[in-house]
Amino acid sequence: MSSAATVPGENYLNCEKGLWSWLSTLDHKRIGVMYLFTVLFTFLLGGIFALLVRIELMSPGRTIVDADTYNKMFTYHGVIMVFMVVIPMIPAALGNFILPMQLGAKDVAFPRLNLLSYYIFVLGALIAASTLFLGGLDTGWTFYTPYSSQSSTAVTYALLGAFVMGFSSILTGLNFIVTIHKLRAPGQTWMHLPLFVWALYATSIIQVLATPVVAITLFLVVLERTMGIGIFDPKLGGDPVLFQHFFWFYSHPAVYIMALPAMGVISEVIPVYSRKPIFGYRAMAIAIFGIALVAFLVWGHHMFVSGQSEVANFVFSLLTMFVAVPTGVKVFSWVATLYKGSIRLTATLLWAVGFIFIFTIGGMTGMFLATLATDIHLTDTYFVVAHFHYVMVGGTLFGFMAGLHHWFPKMFGRMYCERSARISWLLVFLGFNVTFFPQFILGAQGMPRRYYDYLPEFTTLNRISTYGSWLIGLGFLWCAVYLFRALRSGPKAPDNPWQALTLEWESSSPPTFHNFDHNPRVTHGPYDYGLIRKEV
Amino acid sequence: MKNFLHSGALPATGSDVAEQWNHLYDFLVGMSFFFLLIVVGAMLLFIWKYRNAKESDVVPIKDHHALELFWTLVPTALVMGLFVWGYVVYRDMIVAPTDAVEIRVIGKQWLWNFQYPNGEILTNKLIVPANKPVKLIMTSEDVLHSFFIPAMRVKKDVVPGMYSSIWFKARESGRYQVFCAEYCGAAHSGMLASMYAVDQDNWERFLSGRKLTVVLDEVKESQAASNGTGGRPTLVEQGQMLTKTKGCIACHSEDGSSRIGPSYKGVFESEVELTDGSKVIADENYIRESIEFPLKKVVKGFAPTMPSFKGLIKEEEMNAILAYIKSLK
Structure with missing residues (x-):
């Protein structure tokens, strides 16, 4: 292990060399970087499947593949993006790196457990990926029974993979909760916590409480397939709707495992680039927990047409309405933070602005689906596909991109080309809306989701959507190019290029092995811009 | 393209309940654009107005309780109203009249x-x-x-x-x-x-x-009009239509491409290999048997997933389907 960080120019990236020093590292920063590259790889994979799905849908009938292959492609797109990209993207990659530093800590509470989570994640991902060579997977990412109990594809391995990855999520959540409780810097009271930390705290609670339920559920399907015990398959005396209850009991809160960390990132970014305190800090923190709490009570809104009781439909619709309130508070407060600030329209802020635009559409279209009557027609159509892409891509992915651009200089000690970053944002932002907005209309017109073939009248909108997906692909390709160039030959980043007030910026860029060469003390709020003068 | 922001662009309004649904949908579209306009409008306005403003001009407002209460309570009231409206229409959707x-x-x-x-x-x-x-x-x-x-x-x-x-x-x-x-x-x-x-x-x-x-069938109608047989389609045309209405074409193509099951094209009186390795000639009897008892002799390379159509196809219909398959050389 490295000695004290006194050698000039030594940092966490160069203090130890060689592949083994990475694979066996206990440093939260290195683990965060390993997660980052793993997730970027799975994102590339899921993205390729998405582009193939869109190419197949350019015209009705067969375009490039047959129906079976198409069904496998959208299943892999969904499974990869949900379990291996959007869930770990912010907490495991950015969170691992930034969370301890925002607390002024040297590491997470349990560094060994942290490395274990990473390897469990990789193991689960490899098990799931093995299905690619074992006959594929054609159930959709939701694994609905009894189709998944009966499908002749390699469902068992995919479920085992997701089961294993669940433990990674649980352990990371546990680690973060203890870290936030025990390792805060002197003076860092709960009301001085950055909102990114609050968001990860709420996310971790959901991960710890909800993940075991889905893990057990998926395992029950494995038992049903391998041993024929009848839990969900009516042929064996089971109940297929029960699976949906169990599945969504996790997978609805999982939406907030995806969205809350992104909201945390946006709450970090907007004050820094507006040079103003975040508007309504206390309400923002309460709203995070309001959303996390309601998240557990609304799973049934995925099942309004499933055949569950009308009483359940009534209650779940009512409870779902309350999600809108804290979400609205957050959106309004972000916008209010910009008011009378000094706004620096960097690529990072552009991603945040894009987030607010897209997430607002995602949220408003959520109202169509929470309202009982409207949901009946719109559920299981492209309207739902558009809605959750507006929430997950627009929400989580845009939040991640904002975070990546915000913390990139800290993580790698290099600056990227700002102009290139804006071009990439523009391509992805335009491409995203071109791809997914037409899908709202397709859905309202009645085109069901997961359709290999469609009626001729849906052709124009599908084609526009496919063109949009190419813009998104181009935008991310461009992003990969300039970030890679920045890693290799970007100008050296100053310690605090954005003049931010949170603790991670008090370290050098990139940070030393122990993060700080002094013990940070907190004497002010994380967003006290304009309230204190600090030498940076 | 019709105005897609309005229920007018949706599928035909087929019932009174669908009409009620349209009103709710139009309200939601209006409400969504209203809030989107407020949020995005304010955001763009602030960015335009305060872009690169002097940092000494920043007003460090931390919160404003009345405003926060306002944007908590108004949406709460709105979503509660929306819930009630949604439920009222939904109730009409699910409670069937007793004389249905x-x-x-x-x-x-x-x-x-x-x-x-x-x-x-x-x-x-x-x-x-x-x-x-x-x-x-x-x-x-x-x-x-x-x-x-x-x-x-x-x-x-x-x-x-x-x-x-x-x-x-x-x-x-x-x-x-x-x-x-x-x-x-x-x-x-x-x-x-x-x-x-x-x-x-x-x-x-x-x-x-x-x-x-x-x-009832626009397929039948258009074909009858085109071949000039005075409104009656030929046996082959009847067969082609039946493969559509009975759902056969979901799995069996007429152009030789492989779907879930073998294509009709060229199959008639050809030799096909079965899953157990044996070979049969796909004549009338084999095809009829495969329609009524599909799992008896499954063609190699295809999964045994086809449901039985026994009792669902009349003799006249079976003849038409066979004539159609025969015509696809």
């Missing part, structure tokens, strides 16, 4: 069977009376399906081992599209049906097994 005509629906991979009180069973063709409430009582033979009639704004999952139901009252006679909306495997997107609402006279004719006075 009941038709049984059985979904299976990948077709719909409709079973009538008079014993008639139709495949992928649902005939209902216009202007009368109709209740569908549905179940599935295998996996989950979902019965979706966009024009009626109704949809319900069709679940094996239990009965679910929907009801509607079609305002006008005509054809309405039906989709399967719950993913059910390889030919999910081919699991379509046509619903025909007919007037009272034709409904009574249908129930008593007499010939209808309306032409």
Whole structure:
């Protein structure tokens, strides 16, 4: 292990060399970087499947593949993006790196457990990926029974993979909760916590409480397939709707495992680039927990047409309405933070602005689906596909991109080309809306989701959507190019290029092995811009 | 393209409930644009106005309780109103009138069977009376399906081992599209049906097994018009139409491309290899057997997934289908 960080120019990236020093590292920063590259790889994979799905849908009938292959492609797109990209993207990659530093800590509470989570994640991902060579997977990412109990594809391995990855999520959540409780810097009271930390705290609670339920559920399907015990398959005396209850009991809160960390990132970014305190800090923190709490009570809104009781439909619709309130508070407060600030329209802020635009559409279209009557027609159509892409891509992915651009200089000690970053944002932002907005209309017109073939009248909108997906692909390709160039030959980043007030910026860029060469003390709020003068 | 922001761009408004649904949808669209305009408008305005403003001019406002209370309470009231409205329309959607005509629906991979009180069973063709409430009582033979009639704004999952139901009252006679909306495997997107609402006279004719006075299939209509046989399609044309209405083409192509099952093209009187390695000549008897007992002799390279059509195809229809397959050299 490295000695004290006194050698000039030594940092966490160069203090130890060689592949083994990475694979066996206990440093939260290195683990965060390993997660980052793993997730970027799975994102590339899921993205390729998405582009193939869109190419197949350019015209009705067969375009490039047959129906079976198409069904496998959208299943892999969904499974990869949900379990291996959007869930770990912010907490495991950015969170691992930034969370301890925002607390002024040297590491997470349990560094060994942290490395274990990473390897469990990789193991689960490899098990799931093995299905690619074992006959594929054609159930959709939701694994609905009894189709998944009966499908002749390699469902068992995919479920085992997701089961294993669940433990990674649980352990990371546990680690973060203890870290936030025990390792805060002197003076860092709960009301001085950055909102990114609050968001990860709420996310971790959901991960710890909800993940075991889905893990057990998926395992029950494995038992049903391998041993024929009848839990969900009516042929064996089971109940297929029960699976949906169990599945969504996790997978609805999982939406907030995806969205809350992104909201945390946006709450970090907007004050820094507006040079103003975040508007309504206390309400923002309460709203995070309001959303996390309601998240557990609304799973049934995925099942309004499933055949569950009308009483359940009534209650779940009512409870779902309350999600809108804290979400609205957050959106309004972000916008209010910009008011009378000094706004620096960097690529990072552009991603945040894009987030607010897209997430607002995602949220408003959520109202169509929470309202009982409207949901009946719109559920299981492209309207739902558009809605959750507006929430997950627009929400989580845009939040991640904002975070990546915000913390990139800290993580790698290099600056990227700002102009290139804006071009990439523009391509992805335009491409995203071109791809997914037409899908709202397709859905309202009645085109069901997961359709290999469609009626001729849906052709124009599908084609526009496919063109949009190419813009998104181009935008991310461009992003990969300039970030890679920045890693290799970007100008050296100053310690605090954005003049931010949170603790991670008090370290050098990139940070030393122990993060700080002094013990940070907190004497002010994380967003006290304009309230204190600090030498940076 | 019609104005897509309005229910006018949606599928036809087929019932009174669909009309109520449209009002709610239009309200939601309006509300969404209102809030989007406020949020994005304010955001762009602030960015434009305060971009690169002097940092000494920043007003470090931390919060404003009245404003926060306002944007907490107003949305709360709004969503509660929305919930009530949504529930009221939903109640009309689910509570069927007691005098509704009941038709049984059985979904299976990948077709719909409709079973009538008079014993008639139709495949992928649902005939209902216009202007009368109709209740569908549905179940599935295998996996989950979902019965979706966009024009009626109704949809319900069709679940094996239990009965679910929907009801509607079609305002006008005509054809309405039906989709399967719950993913059910390889030919999910081919699991379509046509619903025909007919007037009272034709409904009574249908129930008593007499010939209808309306032409139900636009396929039949257009073909009859083109070949000039005075309204009667040839045997091959009847067969081609039957492979569509019975759902065969979800899995069997007519152009030689491989779907879930073998293509019809060139199959007649050819030698096919079965899963057990033996070979048969695909003649009339083999094809008929494969339609009625599909799992007896499965062609090599295909999964044993086809449902039995025994009892669902009349002798005359079988002859037409065989003639059609024979014609595809």
